[in-house]
Amino acid sequence: MRFNLPRLAWRNIRSRRARSWLTILGVLIGVTAVVALISIGTGVENAVLKQFADIGYDVVLLVPRGDSGAGGMPLAQLGVAQGAIAPSTSSRTLDPDLLRQDVPAISDVGLIGTRVLPVSAGDLSGFVRVSAPSRDLIDRFSTLVGGFKVAEGRLFATGSSGDVVLGARSAETLGVSVGQSVTLGDQAFTVVGILAPSTGSRGVPGLTAGGQAQTVRTAGRLGAGAGAGTFRAFSNTDDAVFVSYEQAQTLWKDQPMTSLVVVRIKAGVSVSVTIPRLNAALARQGVAMAPISTQEIADSIQKTLGMLKTVLASIAAIALIVGAVGMMNTMYTAVLERTREIGILKSIGAKDRQVLGLFLIDSGLMGLIGGILGLLIGAGLSFIGTSLLGRLMAVTTFSPAFTPGLVLGVVGFSFVLGALAGAWPAWHAARLNPVEALASE
Amino acid sequence: MISLRNVHKTYHPGPHEVRAVRGVDLDVPAGILAVIMGPSGSGKSTLLHLIGCLDTPTAGEIELDGTNLSQLSSDTRAELRARRIGFVFQKFNLIPNLSAVENAELPMLLAGVSRHEARTRARAALERVALKERADHRPAELSGGEQQRVAIARALVNSPDVILADEPTGNLDTETGERVLLLLKELKGQGKTAIVVTHNPEVASLADFLVYMRDGKRVDSLERTRQEVRR
Numbered sequence: 118m119r120f121n122l123p124r125l126a127w128r129n130i131r132s133r134r135a136r137s138w139l140t141i142l143g144v145l146i147g148v149t150a151v152v153a154l155i156s157i158g159t160g161v162e163n164a165v166l167k168q169f170a171d172i173g174y175d176v177v178l179l180v181p182r183g184d185s186g187a188g189g190m191p192l193a194q195l196g197v198a199q200g201a202i203a204p205s206t207s208s209r210t211l212d213p214d215l216l217r218q219d220v221p222a223i224s225d226v227g228l229i230g231t232r233v234l235p236v237s238a239g240d241l242s243g244f245v246r247v248s249a250p251s252r253d254l255i256d257r258f259s260t261l262v263g264g265f266k267v268a269e270g271r272l273f274a275t276g277s278s279g280d281v282v283l284g285a286r287s288a289e290t291l292g293v294s295v296g297q298s299v300t301l302g303d304q305a306f307t308v309v310g311i312l313a314p315s316t317g318s319r320g321v322p323g324l325t326a327g328g329q330a331q332t333v334r335t336a337g338r339l340g341a342g343a344g345a346g347t348f349r350a351f352s353n354t355d356d357a358v359f360v361s362y363e364q365a366q367t368l369w370k371d372q373p374m375t376s377l378v379v380v381r382i383k384a385g386v387s388v389s390v391t392i393p394r395l396n397a398a399l400a401r402q403g404v405a406m407a408p409i410s411t412q413e414i415a416d417s418i419q420k421t422l423g424m425l426k427t428v429l430a431s432i433a434a435i436a437l438i439v440g441a442v443g444m445m446n447t448m449y450t451a452v453l454e455r456t457r458e459i460g461i462l463k464s465i466g467a468k469d470r471q472v473l474g475l476f477l478i479d480s481g482l483m484g485l486i487g488g489i490l491g492l493l494i495g496a497g498l499s500f501i502g503t504s505l506l507g508r509l510m511a512v513t514t515f516s517p518a519f520t521p522g523l524v525l526g527v528v529g530f531s532f533v534l535g536a537l538a539g540a541w542p543a544w545h546a547a548r549l550n551p552v553e554a555l556a557s558e
Numbered sequence: 559m560i561s562l563r564n565v566h567k568t569y570h571p572g573p574h575e576v577r578a579v580r581g582v583d584l585d586v587p588a589g590i591l592a593v594i595m596g597p598s599g600s601g602k603s604t605l606l607h608l609i610g611c612l613d614t615p616t617a618g619e620i621e622l623d624g625t626n627l628s629q630l631s632s633d634t635r636a637e638l639r640a641r642r643i644g645f646v647f648q649k650f651n652l653i654p655n656l657s658a659v660e661n662a663e664l665p666m667l668l669a670g671v672s673r674h675e676a677r678t679r680a681r682a683a684l685e686r687v688a689l690k691e692r693a694d695h696r697p698a699e700l701s702g703g704e705q706q707r708v709a710i711a712r713a714l715v716n717s718p719d720v721i722l723a724d725e726p727t728g729n730l731d732t733e734t735g736e737r738v739l740l741l742l743k744e745l746k747g748q749g750k751t752a753i754v755v756t757h758n759p760e761v762a763s764l765a766d767f768l769v770y771m772r773d774g775k776r777v778d779s780l781e782r783t784r785q786e787v788r789r
Contacts, residue, residue: 466640
């Protein structure tokens with residue numbers, strides 16, 4: 118059909134400019150909401166999943182079983198089979214070497230404990246997150262602790278006492294450099310090294326400029342749902358300070374620490390097959406811990422996020438439907454207003470389907486304009502949204518995700534939605550009797 | 559050749575039916591100018607709509623060069639309107655959003671003529687009605703006479719065989735009415751069939767063939783008698 122329907126439809130849209138824009142606005146708001154929510158949702162999902170991918174899906178966490186988790190447990194419970202440390206609770210101590218023997222599929226075992234302690238250096242004082250990673254954790258699971266690259270000085274020496282390594286920003290805030298001393302709790306430590314900014318950090322303020330160190334949130338409960346939080350807390354090393362695991366055991370053996378055992382499964386061995394074996398091995402040792410694979414945590418988070426995304430998108434879809442109803446109203450009014458014009462078109466030879474097409478393109482075009490503008494505004498909003506959210510959640514590498522499917526889908530969908538909203542009015546217009554249409558004013 | 563056989567048209571606009579056309583027989587040979595006269599409500603416009611495929615008769619048959627119009631599909635009738643019939647209305651009936659030339663080219667675009675050719679032919683048609691200079695103006699910027707000339711250009715642009723005009727001078731002053739009259743006269747010279755509904759005796763004077771309508775029926779003989787009596 119060579120008849121230039123889009124141009125006439127465009128003219129029609131322009132001839133009732135204010136109403137057209139209001140109609141487009143209705144669609145635009147809906148599309149904006151859908152685009153912003155979906156792209157932010159997908160962005161969050163991607164960011165979280167990337168963290169897991171960085172850590173690796175061959176990693177399994179051993180978390181205290183039945184523990185409400187808030188306070189963690191005494192570090193001694195995770196003891197490295199040192200006779201000096203007596204189990205302080207009914208649960209037995211985990212022996213990593215025994216575990217490794219028991220489950221040959223394990224390639225690495227890493228341990229890390231974390232607690233918040235008062236800190237002072239010079240005349241500055243506050244609170245700081247103190248982490249105690251085992252040597253294996255630093256060497257084998259460096260992605261879990263933000264890369265753990267030493268920028269200045271060195272790592273703690275084996276068997277040394279009083280060595281502390283500072284995160285990049287905590288060193289800056291405390292105003293200390295290698296060789297100077299800081300006090301953690303009531304112990305004096307010597308700064309032996311300062312870390313490079315962690316791979317997972319960006320603009321997260323930890324210590325305030327006033328010299329008063331903020332209390333750093335400790336990783337919360339170690340469950341599947343909070344796994345990401347745990348990882349985040351560990352992976353951002355900038356605001357933390359580090360002592361060796363052995364030293365932490367000696368110093369704070371009976372004090373609760375949020376602790377984590379990380380196990381890597383050998384390549385080629387199925388994680389899901391190994392989990393029951395780990396469970397059995399833990400039971401044999403009498404340790405009240407349960408294995409959770411990163412895959413499980415990621416799946417659970419993805420499921421939760423997916424649900425959240427669906428709910429949000431559904432709410433946004435309602436806005437879109439309201440927009441479509443507004444469009445239907447506009448189109449119906451337009452048909453009533455232009456009845457005479459329809460009569461004219463028919464009298465000079467327009468077929469029913471040409472009239473139908475004219476109105477469908479008219480409404481489809483408005484839908485399309487609304488869709489494209491909504492996409493742009495939605496994209497803008499989600500960039501702002503993710504940067505705010507990212508800051509709030511201390512999530513790094515967090516940006517909205519615009520899949521080609523989302524972009525094309527939204528644009529195509531809004532055209533179809535517009536055309537559908539205009540379908541009934543257009544059908545009504547096409548079926549008008551030309552004589553009656555011509556007689557109308 | 560247009561022929562009507564016992565054509566009836568009944569409307570049901572409200573509780574009471576309106577019998578607009580009540581059994582009309584009419585033959586209009588090709589190439590002539592026929593004028594239909596009669597008082598308001600006599601069914602002359604309805605008759606014109608029936609001939610122009612805008613409406614279908616309730617009973618009876620209408621043939622255009624042997625084609626029975628009432629048996630055609632809605633699409634075929636639309637095509638017929640686009641290619642073979644040109645309408646001129648009392649109220650001009652131009653599309654307000656489109657310029658004169660865009661209005662004039664519409665029937666061609668609807669009939670599938672290429673945009674370039676449509677534009678060229680539309681401009682030529684406007685030139686024929688002496689509106690070349692006003693081609694890019696919207697109807698609201700044109701006078702009544704100019705608008706009617708655009709409408710005539712639009713009616714002629716597809717070179718239809720039949721021109722149907724419903725009181726083409728009804729909304730025009732004498733001078734512009736005369737211009738329209740001259741255009742109608744020209745049509746006759748080009749061998750087109752024209753059927754004009756009018757109250758205007760000047761238009762009627764051009765007719766090769768006069769039809770009088772009253773109460774939905776032809777009353778030609780009665781009218782002739784009356785005029786003779788008056789004379």
